[in-house]
Amino acid sequence: xxxxxRWRNLGWVxxxxxxxxxxxxxxxxxxxxxxxxVSLHRWNLISPMEWVGLSNYSNLLTDPMTRRVFLHTxxxxxxxxxxxxxxxxxxxxxxxxxxxxxxxxxATYFLPVVTSWVVVALVWKWxxxxxxxxxxxxxxxxxxxxxxxxxxxxxxLPAVILSxxxxxLGFVMVILLAGLQSIPGDLYExxxxxxxxAWQRFWRVTLPLLSPxxxxxxxISLINGxxxxxxxxxxxxxxxxxxxxxxxxxxxxxxxxxGRAGEASALSWILFALILVITVVQIRGQxxxxxxx
Amino acid sequence: MHDSRxxxxxxxxxxxxxxxxxxxxxxxxxVGAAIMLFPFxxxxxxxxxPEGSLADGPTLIVDNPTLGAYRTxxxxxxxxxxxxxxxxxxxxxxxxxxVTGSMAAYGFARLxxxxxxxxxxxxxxxxxxxxxxxxxxxxxxxxxxxLQDTYFALLAPTIASAFGVFLLRQxxxxxxxxxxxxxxxxxxxxxxxxxxxxxxxxxxxxxxxxVFAFMGSWNSFLWPLVVIRSPEFMTLPLGxxxxxxxxxxxxxxxxxxxxxxxxxxxxVYLLAQRHIIAGVAHTGIK
Numbered sequence: 001x002x003x004x005x006r007w008r009n010l011g012w013v014x015x016x017x018x019x020x021x022x023x024x025x026x027x028x029x030x031x032x033x034x035x036x037x038v039s040l041h042r043w044n045l046i047s048p049m050e051w052v053g054l055s056n057y058s059n060l061l062t063d064p065m066t067r068r069v070f071l072h073t074x075x076x077x078x079x080x081x082x083x084x085x086x087x088x089x090x091x092x093x094x095x096x097x098x099x100x101x102x103x104x105x106x107a108t109y110f111l112p113v114v115t116s117w118v119v120v121a122l123v124w125k126w127x128x129x130x131x132x133x134x135x136x137x138x139x140x141x142x143x144x145x146x147x148x149x150x151x152x153x154x155x156x157l158p159a160v161i162l163s164x165x166x167x168x169l170g171f172v173m174v175i176l177l178a179g180l181q182s183i184p185g186d187l188y189e190x191x192x193x194x195x196x197x198a199w200q201r202f203w204r205v206t207l208p209l210l211s212p213x214x215x216x217x218x219x220i221s222l223i224n225g226x227x228x229x230x231x232x233x234x235x236x237x238x239x240x241x242x243x244x245x246x247x248x249x250x251x252x253x254x255x256x257x258x259g260r261a262g263e264a265s266a267l268s269w270i271l272f273a274l275i276l277v278i279t280v281v282q283i284r285g286q287x288x289x290x291x292x293x
Numbered sequence: 294m295h296d297s298r299x300x301x302x303x304x305x306x307x308x309x310x311x312x313x314x315x316x317x318x319x320x321x322x323x324v325g326a327a328i329m330l331f332p333f334x335x336x337x338x339x340x341x342x343p344e345g346s347l348a349d350g351p352t353l354i355v356d357n358p359t360l361g362a363y364r365t366x367x368x369x370x371x372x373x374x375x376x377x378x379x380x381x382x383x384x385x386x387x388x389x390x391x392v393t394g395s396m397a398a399y400g401f402a403r404l405x406x407x408x409x410x411x412x413x414x415x416x417x418x419x420x421x422x423x424x425x426x427x428x429x430x431x432x433x434x435x436x437x438x439x440l441q442d443t444y445f446a447l448l449a450p451t452i453a454s455a456f457g458v459f460l461l462r463q464x465x466x467x468x469x470x471x472x473x474x475x476x477x478x479x480x481x482x483x484x485x486x487x488x489x490x491x492x493x494x495x496x497x498x499x500x501x502x503x504v505f506a507f508m509g510s511w512n513s514f515l516w517p518l519v520v521i522r523s524p525e526f527m528t529l530p531l532g533x534x535x536x537x538x539x540x541x542x543x544x545x546x547x548x549x550x551x552x553x554x555x556x557x558x559x560x561v562y563l564l565a566q567r568h569i570i571a572g573v574a575h576t577g578i579k
Contacts, residue, residue: 027449031430034433099318115558118554119555126544137350174570227425234537252428252518272423
């Protein structure tokens with residue numbers, strides 16, 4: 001193509017791209033670069049920035065608080081993912097059968113997904129209220145111990161995990177159900193002809209062919225899980241005594257409570273790097289276990 | 294994508310299913326549905342239970358139902374305005390993302406220009422960066438421009454979404470080029486091809502983007518928390534969280550606020566349930 005021809009479209013290119021390019025540039029790309037810049041300074045958002053080089057990063061990496069917030073976030077992810085996956089898979093398998101009222105059930109399970117995190121966190125904070133919450137009343141009535149949930153350092157994270165799993169179960173179910181429905185029925189027929197039982201068909205046909213959907217759920221859940229914030233902020237605000245503080249909660253507190261915006265920005269980049277590495281490792285590793293039909 | 298014809302031959306569980314097995318399955322899915330629905334019911338019950346009776350927890354059948362908590366709520370927050378804010382911002386951000394996203398998708402899929410891949414790379418880079426990385430500089434940007442506590446500040450980060458561009462570009466690429474060529478012969482320009490040929494054919498992808506944009510905005514909490522201070526510009530999640538700070542132990546009021554936040558999205562959900570679920574399922578395949 002000659003040079004004038006290559007540029008002939010320029011007007012159209014600008015017309016179609018600028019409406020998205022300008023806001024992405026101003027509200028994402030510029031803040032991204034300035035966030036890197038801020039992370040190299042000591043700054044309380046008010047007085048002038050003071051250059052500190054990489055020391056925010058090195059301080060954070062040796063700070064026991066950093067280890068704690070990453071540990072809490074990891075506990076959240078490790079607790080949350082198996083519950084939503086197992087629960088979502090069970091629901092998807094159940095709703096993949098010819099059941100009466102299937103559409104109604106699917107819509108019901110999905111309802112918490114459209115409810116906002118703040119509402120879910122508040123409703124569960126009330127259900128898990130240690131003194132007059134419903135869950136402890138039921139547990140007490142059947143003679144089980146009543147945990148202090150969000151008021152107890154040992155139970156705060158489990159309370160968050162439980163409510164988050166409840167909210168996302170329907171999301172995982174819908175993704176896995178779509179995956180199940182794209183598995184061709186003749187594969188099951190063939191497996192039956194070969195004399196397999198239902199259990200073998202689940203492990204040898206369903207799970208392998210569901211692996212692309214599983215992969216999607218795992219990647220998305222890990223990306224979102226490491227950024228957990230809303231429900232923790234509302235339910236425990238990181239407490240009691242910092243026992244449920246997660247990484248994004250720490251970023252928020254560092255910036256807006258302690259006036260340490262430089263460290264907050266550095267922490268956000270450390271988290272981003274971690275998420276990126278985890279995601280890339282998964283994409284690289286998918287060849288080993290993800291089968292595309 | 295799966296097609297509906299396949300459903301008839303689809304796996305339908307162990308073929309030797311006894312009546313007891315069927316009943317057990319039904320019992321299990323119904324218990325599951327109850328666990329999903331009951332917290333919503335409990336929220337409503339709590340909100341109409343008189344404050345005095347809450348000490349021992351509410352009961353399923355409320356003795357003296359009252360709307361007192363709702364009255365307290367209306368006095369504490371401009372709650373109707375907050376509901377409208379949430380709806381308005383969600384609708385506006387959805388509209389913006391559909392327009393900016395589909396236009397960019399057309400640009401990337403149909404126009405040839407130098408450095409296209411580099412530009413697209415920049416879009417992808419913004420897709421990967423999470424909000425918490427941007428929050429501090431964005432907050433400073435808004436503060437410097439004196440835009441704190443405005444609708445614009447709420448909307449700004451959601452005018453364009455690289456996720457939408459990415460998803461829509463796939464859809465535009467799937468539209469056969471022959472259609473464009475035929476239209477060009479008929480004398481149509483890019484704008485007409487875009488609006489009359491491409492847009493109608495990528496409707497499913499537009500619906501998916503709309504669902505994610507709307508839910509994203511409706512649920513958004515961290516950004517409003519950072520940039521909004523005055524109740525007049527709050528959205529529901531933020532309003533609710535401040536309500537909790539104000540009425541720490543008054544669960545009837547907090548639950549009344551929750552009911553008010555759930556009702557609008559529940560209505561949207563009832564109306565568009567099939568599209569919403571299809572939209573979410575659509576992102577999982579491929």
